[in-house]
Amino acid sequence: MLYWIIWAIAWLLLRSLYALFGGLKIEGAENVPRKGGVLVAPNHISDADGPTIYLALKRPCWGMAKSELFQTRFLRYILRLFHAFPVKRYSADLAALRQAEELLKQGEAVVIFPEGKLSEDGQLQPFLPGVILVAERAGAPILPVALIGTDQLLPYGKLIPRPTRRPVVVRFGRPILLEELLRGLKKRERLEKGAERLRAIVKALLENQPYPPFTEDTPENKAVGGETPTTESLS
Template identity: 30%
Template sequence: MIEVGSLAQRAFYRGARELVRLANRAMFAVAVGFEEALPPAPYILAPTHRSNLDTPFIGSITGEPMTYMAKSGVMEAPGFGALLRLLGGFPVHREATDREAIELALAALGSGRSLVVFPEGTRRRGERVEGIEEGAAYLALRAGVPVVPAAIAGSERAMRPGSALILPAPVAIEVGRALWPGEVRASWAGRVRRQEIRQLSEMLESELNRLLAAARRSRALIVASGRRVASDPTQLPKLPPVHERSIRLDGTQAI
């Protein structure tokens, strides 16, 4: 078994990421827009979730190994679950508070590894992000790390819900500016107030909706260009950044 964080695991991750990037060029017109550079690790990358392909899509845009939180059913799937475990993933049992998953997530962040958390919890349908889970906000506040919202448009067309068939389709990914939680006071002994969790979750949900709308517009530009498969994704049209600065939970500008 490859140890998470080892040189072998990093090499495996780099190889898997390059395979996904080759697939992106061969099958998908993938356009990626960043409103700012990703923050230094560790951070939480929080993407929308419309397809099983979202995991490889989002993993291919970072330059570092990511640790994945995935629902237990996905981790138990033949092939895909084993791949996620090799990439450092671990299961979350959504029926109740999964303390073991929380501790694994905090341990990953504490060791300097960034984390991918799908705040919608499972694959959703539609053009809106509503009723996200509070896990990403809670982990960010507990660990004192930023949350980076991201939206993926078109992955549900590349792999439709309930189907194992992968189809060529344009995909647009918009990565927003980091949301920085306020520092947790030492006197709280690591505890996080419910109000802060709710506030950060609301900010995250609002940003995900803004980015999903932007990603859908970016994808529409790709479709309008008539290009379904791209040999060079950097040449695809992208929307300009919307925000002028990063946002902290307390409303101040991030440095």
């Protein structure tokens, strides 16, 4: 009960802050599963990305945060209060991946940034295969997300947000099942190629385009398609 009260207060506070700094536009909100385990996979261009996803999902979620943030007692308390758990960057942190897997199996929404680190120039980086491994082991769908403008709200290396000229956009794509994403791939290439396909999907969302087709030149391998999301604004 206490967590739900804190979550509601934090959500209202974030919504008010976004209204003050330029607004938030949510596209494809109907694509967010209201219950059940789902791995949320956004691009990563700002330290504001985590709170932005937290607000836009409209359901409690868990998320990985770099382990360095947990070194300060107060910040560690705040992060854990909002269901963040540490991950060691630039390494295969099996403990963090296992925790994400267990949370997904318990029906939670878990946010993992597939790039593994913040993009300094705002460009989409290569996706790491760990996100595919977690989704596959947990049997959870992946919810691709495009974040646009959070780097204007809180630029790389800055600590204080600034007003934006246009609303930040959170664009939710259609959830993807692993058998759909990995269709036609050989076992030894599923993780790497699956990560590449997921990156292509997020790239398409950033450009507001349908999902790219992933076919293997056989009639049974249908394209992975998506419709243009509808829009909801918070301002």
